[in-house]
Amino acid sequence: MTPLIRKLGAFVALSAPELTVLESLRSRRRIFRAGRDLIHQGQAGQAAYVLGSGWACSYKLMPDGQRQIVDFQIPGDFLGLRSVLLRTSDHTIEPVTDIEVMEIHVEDLLKAFANAPRLGVAVLWAASRDEAMVVEHLVGVGRRNAAERMAHFLVELGSRLTLIGMGSTAGYSCPLTQYLLADALGLSAVHVNRVLRQLREMGLATFRDGEVIFHDHGRLCAFAQFDASYLDQVKPLLK
Template sequence: MLMLQSPLTRKLSAYVALSAADLEPLARLHRRRRSFQPGHELIHEGQANASAFILSDGWACSYKLLPDGERQIVDFQIPGDFLGLRSILFRTSDHSIEAVTRIEATEVLAPDILEAFAEAPRLATAVLWAASRDEAMVVEHLVNLGRRSAEERMAHFLLELGARLALVGSGDRTGFDCPLTQYHLADALGLSAVHVNRVLRHLREEGLVTFRNGRVAFDDFDRLKAVAGFDSGYLDQDGPLLR
């Protein structure tokens, strides 16, 4: 029953209706449970033989550091997400992952996941869907950085986070709890922290969204979607395609 309610199961079930036979190997992937404090680096860029992790509680971020010390956050990971799945397939990790909050995560080694995939092909299909969805989000993030205005990219980013959190039961059309700072938002959206502050104030004054005290409140969800040009189709979470 616990596995049926886990964030990862809820997420994967958006694509594949998982059976009891699929859930057994998925449950075994959760054997090595670990806790990490905020700021702990789970994976660093260039690391060989890195583990992957399944995030069950808390938030993390994946990022790359530039030679001058500047950081570009590629994405934020929420409960139900894999951390560093590519790291167990590549010879070395191509990015770093850090805990944003205190997190609970399960360490997964390459033999573990390959064994689970061999035993449950539908589970493998669901994880492939999740990886493809992550790639679709990266495409949207590139459009955000390259073509959307600061207000549009902030609105799009918050709506995407809200949709992702809703899938795992942690958000809805009214908003969601969010531990991110303005510095996190700046590193993710290619803005300065001062600019982030101005953009959030403008969106709040327009009656669209309020980000205050760790809570994102969608004050006018439909208007915010219009401002962002947000279409959640790329998240592909309207219900299982494989039953």
């Protein structure tokens, strides 16, 4: 089962014909290397993608060269979907690792939705959930202290990875560097290191050598005041 099917299946119990339509979207596969932007801020007329393997990040670049990472994308996530609908990209997407994607044009989406209307509902749900995550990230940057912000991020990422079979309440593999975490959480790399040490010394979580280990997932969630309801991935709402 692909990550995309796992993700959309959290909202819609996909039928065999709907799975066939999803499979048809896999006809155009492309590889992008880490660090090579696949969508640029201000770009027009680009395709959308579904991330098949690897990790990416979306970010906004400021006039002074600073960047704010808006979110990280994992397998099963759409890349540039909003930009296709709005015709111009308002952010840049960069592979964090080498990635494989499925290239999707607007015509592909319209055809898929015509043949399987409930897929349109599932994609709308996925886009709405992504928007809810951005709201949570805004709250985190604005109101949570650094340790709570990091804890919330690690738990949320774990929940997303668990949905697609790449994580659990014990932990997950994670290729993100402290510099990437800094740009996402509004901290300096030095502060990120200090906060990760704090979480480790509290017996909550360790992030080292590409692995996040949850020592006490329940207490970490409580510390972060993490409420997973905004992720809406408990059971399908449409049978």
